[in-house]
Amino acid sequence: MRAKITIFTSKPTKKKTLSNTSYRNLLDEELFYRIAQRKDQDAMNMLYKRYAHLALGVGLKYLPHEDAKDIVQVVFVKIWTDAAQHKVKSFKPWLYTVVKNQCLMELRKTNHTVDLPDNGFDFMEYEDLSHHKMEQEQILRILESCLEKLQAPQKNCIELFYRGMKTYTEIAGLQQLSDKQVKTYLQNGRRNLKICFSQHKNTL
Structure with missing residues (x-):
């Protein structure tokens, strides 16, 4: 295109x-x-x-x-x-x-198919709220803090998928996991991040 x-x-x-x-x-x-x-x-x-x-x-x-x-x-x-x-x-x-x-x-x-990402967590929901409620620096600090609380496999998969822009298959190869395991870690990691972020946001 x-x-x-x-x-x-x-x-x-x-x-x-x-x-x-x-x-x-x-x-x-x-x-x-x-x-x-x-x-x-x-x-x-x-x-x-x-x-x-x-x-x-x-x-x-x-x-x-x-x-x-x-x-x-x-x-x-x-x-x-x-x-x-x-x-x-x-x-x-x-x-x-x-x-x-x-x-x-x-x-x-183009007759392509794609694995649709689930709706467990989306960085677009939280990244750019500085013009509404919080400064972007605060949001980034909260996200970093929440990331550190994740189990290592969840954290690694989240960072590779969102920051590294890697596919499920690429992450599986890098982390020596199956595609199914990658999907599970991403789903659980996003859910835990959303819970953690919401807890911080409610205290502001």
Whole structure:
């Protein structure tokens, strides 16, 4: 999949209706509304800055790197052109679903199959909350602390899958495990991370 796509950036446009600080303080849903109602380029840039790398992380679960990058651009172009057609109450899970569905559509076009990741834990749910409740540094510290509490096989599989972008088969080879064992360690590790993170978040 290769396409010529408009790439959104975090650079401000010349015509502004809000200050940079004001845009940073807006909720995702408020930014989306400004795109839908006003075609606000600065709001679009802010959403792209917040979520492009997280959307890419979702895409990489299904597609090679270059194809995943293309999918991210396709999705953000659709947000720009079609936002007025959607009522989005919670932007992050909506974006996750849109990116995932776009990836699956691409796979169907090429007659590929893929092992779908389970919903036990997703870093997209927690990574970029600095503009809502917590500073990103706090989130990273919590995640690192929770990772250290995992059993070694769970921790190794989680890090190789999410940070190393390895497939089940690659992890199995590196860790001398079966694909089934890798899947089990990932499922249990994600579940334990989600529990641990939720416990920390509730105390803030």
